[in-house]
Amino acid sequence: MTDTAGKEISPAAQLQIKALLDEKESRTPAQQKIDSQLLYAARARRGDALTAMVPDLVVDVDADETGTVTVDITADVSRRLLSQIRNLGAEVLSSEPNYHTLRADVSLDRLEDVAGLPGVRFIQPKQGYLTNQLNSGRMPSRSSTPPSAPNVGNFFGNQPRYQQIISDLAGIGIGGPTNDLIPNGYTGIGSANAEGVTTMGAYSARGAFNADGTGIKIGVLSNGVVNLATSQASGDLGAVTVLPGQTGSADEGTAMLEVIHDIAPGAQLYFATGLPTITQFAQNIRDLRTAGCDIIVDDLGYFVESPFQDGQVGTTNTNGGVVIQAVKDVTDAGALYFSSASNSGNKNDGTSGTWEGDFVSGGTLALIPGGGLVHDFDPSAAVAQSDLLTLGGGGTNPVTLNWSDPLGASANDYDLFILNNAGTTVVASSTNVQSGTQDPYEQTGSNTTNNRAVIRQAAGAANRFLHLNTNRGRLSFSTDGTTFGHSHVDNAYSVAATPAYAPFNFASPPTFFNGPYPALHGITDKVETFSSDGPRRVFFQPDGTPYTPGNVSSTGGVLRQKPDLTAPDGMEVTGVGGFGSPFFGTSCAAPAAAAVAGLLKSANPALTPAQIRSALTAPALDIETPGVDRDAGAGTIMAVPSFISAGLTGRAFLELNGTTLTEAGGNGNGIIENGEGGTLLLNLKNTGPANATGITATLTTSTPNVTVTQGSSAYADLASLGSSGNNITAFAFQTNNLVNVDQVISFTLTVNYTGGWNASQAINFTVPTGRLSISSVIDAVAPTTSASFPTAVTGLQTARLFRADPASTCAAPHAFPGTSGAGNRNYDAYTLNNPVAAPVCASITILTDKTTVDFLQVVAYSGSFNPVSLGTNYLGDIGASPSVGYPKTMSVTVPANGTVVITVNAATSATSIPIPYTLKVSGLRLMAPSAAGVSVSGRITLDGRGVPGIIVKMADDGGAVVTARTNSFGYYRFDGVATGRTYTFQAAGKSHIFEPRILTVLDETELNFNE
Incomplete structure (x- = not known):
């Protein structure tokens, strides 16, 4: 989208910017050591207007009702300083003297007092971070566990999701001529199995090269592993070494560990949180390496991380290079380091929320004499003094600005302002001082759709290369180069994501892409539309020395290929702790890539990092733009070609x-x-x-x-x-x-x-066995009938049922939920009979094809269906519409010798867009039992051994009794038993008495007794 309005900043907004700049110039030495967000929040807390022209601003500060805020303080940490801070009423939450940082809860009213203490360098709001997991509206939102339902029939039954998918795809001819529930005989690990085991060919590589990760230590960093024990109890994880005190919070780490364990089950797994501070994150990277981890993988990044410097020596006011330095140090020491490329979008798919490039003057602001210049975002001859946020980045994600000065040494002052859509009001700003000892960084809130970003260059400041990031928002004027932070380290792997099975879906365009499961990845795959692109231009060495002295523009520095590789996401995990499954995001892709590296290294521990990099990248599947590209890097990791490329000896499998x-x-x-x-x-x-x-x-x-x-x-x-x-x-x-x-x-x-x-x-x-599934399309054409579905019609129904979970079950039938939505809907209706003289619980499972852009609803009716009266003869419904690409089951009781009509309807109004689906019904016999009756047979045992000579009596509901005697092995049998009647069975012998059993016989029946 190209912004065509608000090219210039209005006079009113100019006056507000001037007032904010005047306030900046008036700050005391202590105030200059406090982030502008905190200064604004403190003024608001006191009830003071920020300036005469700007009464208030949106601030990126999370203060509680008492005015207490959590801050990160850069300082010369000592016992004396900690005592002084506590004496000011603050609570010190943590301190890390080696990194010259501490975290504390401080009253906004006492910030200036803290800043005035000797040794305090800078006070900023608690540094924020993002993990790179996403939830999709097309998928289960928080849990992989379906609503409880009886295991009647066996379409998908209680099989893991990956088996459910295989069964249905096979039934509609996708993935080969197979009705097999598992793609290649792979039985999986635990209750949830990552589809990337199949799509990357990892299972094949394990069998062909006799390598499963044994002997390799893989360390994971994420938010936490709080419910690790639950995953271990279900068999989805084995032993995991958690560094002391580093469990963290939530369970994204648990999900990452599960992905690795599915792919490389022999690997020894370690975990440490990347929280709560950027410096603790850096230390835990080092500690995992000290613990012997050959491979380390993370899925999070802090907003303050520099896009332009390869680490940091010493301490800076934001410590924006400390994690980068830790990654550089462990990779220099021989570790393999994998990190998610992030989920902030890319230029090719129209999802970029980044503007990166040289500062270009958009002119002065007429009402701010000597107030410097504003940046021109428009790459054409026209001028745009602001950049429109066409999509906000989320309520807590800030808008950030970096420029090409070294950390801790920026003497070029830039400021960041957020204006309303009309360009008439400043709604947020970041106006920290850069006077030669600070980091080149500004961060502000109000990351909201239709707001505008303005970059101001102070008078006398030099032109620099800029990186404006909305952190999962989108910009009208956008560029590539979204990925930043520690994944840009030269020897680290920045990992993009491609869907393993069904894609992640945005609520609005762009178009999503499907994954290959159960097949292997192919060259037509695409990266997820949220996956961040590169390349990454880096200007400075860790000590701030420029790579290209005198040139820190778009023609200088070092241009790195990032991301390096692509791996699958959207994979199944247990979802313990309420974590979402499928697991979407580059957070899922990074551990998948790390696990394949673990397989390689376990096959030959002598492989060098350079050899492993070549083995992973050289045979990678080239997707997206031909050749190595800014979206997918070298392409998608494939396990077997990587083993062959590494020169490893394999055998038949x-x-x-x-x-x-x-x-x-x-x-x-x-x-x-x-x-x-x-x-x-x-x-x-x-x-x-x-x-x-x-x-x-x-x-x-x-x-x-x-x-x-x-x-x-x-x-x-x-x-x-x-x-x-x-x-x-x-x-x-x-x-x-x-x-x-x-x-x-x-x-x-x-x-x-x-x-x-x-x-x-x-x-x-x-x-x-039994009734086959049917695959059809919601459109104007009736489904094709078969022996499994002999009667099928299509038509238009009035409205639809209100959709709410749980789905109906035989044990817990629904009351009619009422209707919702105006307009007609296309439907298909299938009529099936219950041929036995007793009620039967029928299981109904629907799977909407993963290419579908609409949702479906399934409803069951007794006897007949009236499309203009949806409550008539209602039996039950599927509840909320099934997630696209994933099966969902309901069940209803069909009356004796009765008829059930099963309808499948579009959730939205009638449309010309076809909706493919697959339907399976289980539990209903196709034909009635033989008129000659059925058999009831079984065995009578004592301590597992058959008991001979036991008399078994069968009495029908009319009082007629027949008897049978067990044979030498304890077996008995009644033939010609009429179905649909209730019988009482009694078994007795010398010194043996068994509890009577009452049973309604519907079919051939096995009835055993034991004592």
Whole structure:
């Protein structure tokens, strides 16, 4: 967006700026050591106008109702100084003498007294930071745990989300001809599994190169790991060493550790918080290295970090180079350091909130004689004295300004003003003094949509290279170069993000991009639209010496390629502590990249940092602009090519690449029902760098009432790096009449071959039976019918139901929630029957395709559906619309021999935009049991051993009784049992009495007794 209004600052605003500059010039020596935000807040606290022209301003200060504010003080820290500060009524929260800093709660009224103490250099508001995790409106907002529902049927059941996605995608033909719930036989770790294990090929690399991170220490820095034990209890994390006293707050660190553990499960994990201060962050980086961490990764940055200097020697008033220096020191010592590129947008996607470039005079302000110049943001011949915030950066994110002077030595005074949209009123300002010993930095609040940023250069100040950052806002005049801070260290890795599965979505354009899961990343992938771009121009060495003396402009300094690499985000984590899952942001990408580096180093600990960098970058997938670019760096990390590039020796490794299931010996409707069988073609793929020969495989199952009838086959030899093939002899299995309706069958394929690290390899996978899912589109065309969904219509309904969680369940049915929204909606309606003479709990699962830009609603009705009377015959609904790309389940009770109509409707008004979805219904038989009746059978056991000779009596609801006797192994059976009736079963024998059982028989039933 190009700003076409407010090119010049109004006379009224000029007078306000002049008044603020006059106030700046009048400050006492003590006041000059206090950040202008605090000075403004102190005046407001006293009830004083800031100036005659400016009664008040928005200040970037978080004072409580008593006027107490948390501040960071740069000082020569001593016991005497701490005592003096306490004597002024302040509470010292922490002190770090080695870094010449302390944090304290101080009354605004006593700030000048503190500033006047000997040894105090500068007082500023508590330094803020950002972690780089984002929540998406298309995704579950805070937790990965779905609303409770009975595990009826088995479409997605209680499988982890990554398995749920695979099942549905396979059903609609995405990701290969497979009904397999796991993409390659990978069984995962714990309850949540990061999709990047698959999309980066990390699982393949682990198997092909026999490396899982063992022997490598990886340290993580983030906000905290408060609920670490909960993640460990669920099996999602193993042992983690937390540095003493460095647990921090919240659980972004826990999520990062989970990502690493999924990718490199053998690595030894460490954690230290990056809070509460920038200097503690720096110290914890050093302490993790001291603890032996080979690889360190973080996902946070402080606003004051310099974009232009490679660290700092000594102390400066903001310590804006202290973390940069720590990263430089540990990487110089041989550590690999990964950091998130940040989530502040990029120029290519129109999400940049940064303006970076040389100061260009936009002229003087007529009403401020000798008041210096203002910057011209417009790159054309026109002049723009302000830059419009087309999107604010958030309530707590400041607008910041840096310029190309060395830390602790800026004698070029710049100021930052925020004006209202009309350019007539100053709403915020930062007017600190730069007189030769301060940092080149200004920070102010009011990071609000439609406000305007103005940069003022004081009279006599030299032109400098500027970096204006709205920290996740957007600017009308914007540039590249958003990423800044410690990730710009030459030997560090700045990591951009690309979606692993579904993308993050802004509430408004730009267009989002989809990830490849369950496939591998490819060259058509894109970085997330929030991912920060480079490059990063750096002007100064740690001691402030310029890289290009005499030239600190856009033609000077050192231009660094940042980001360095891209890795996936949007991955599943447990969400302990209320953390969001999927985990979006460069916060997720950075640990994914670090984990692959851990795999590499575990395969060969002798690899040097330079060799690992080459192995990660040289074969990276080139995405975005051809070649190394400012958005994706070298491209997306891919594990197997990185191992090969590093010269590591790998072997064959077989993965399940696809499953073709065919009905056999049934009624020919293509659906495997009770008592029917199927054949399986299991496609194996060799993802390793060596050939697999002499391949034989054996199929087994652990699912009751399922028998493998053909369980062995050979395979043709599979060449290295991608050759695949099916079993030569089809595997076969048979179900009996006791198998559950819509049973998901668990199989294990044990493969023996030559060329791998081990003589045999076990691959676990599952195959669903029963009613198939249907994939259709909300549009004007009726869905295609099938044996699973024999009746389907489409149309327009009036309004929609009010959407609110939880979803309906059989155990907790909903009352009709009422309707909401004017206008008609497109709907599809499916009519299904309950063929048994008893109520049945039916599970209904919907998955909206991840390419969808709208939301769906699912409702169930008893008997019939009236599109102009949505409350008639209502049974239940899905609650809040499912997150796009992720499944959601409801359940309803269908009456005996009754009919259920399931509707899927668009949430918004009728539209020409099609909405693809997949629907699965479980728990309803397709056909009624045989008229001849069903069987009830079981076993009677004592201490696990069958008891022979037990008399079992079955009495129906009319009083008729039949008996059976257990055989030598304790088994009994009744045949020809009428369905839909209630029976009482009693079992007794010599010295053995069992509790009676009452059961309504709906189908083939297994009923066991034990004592």
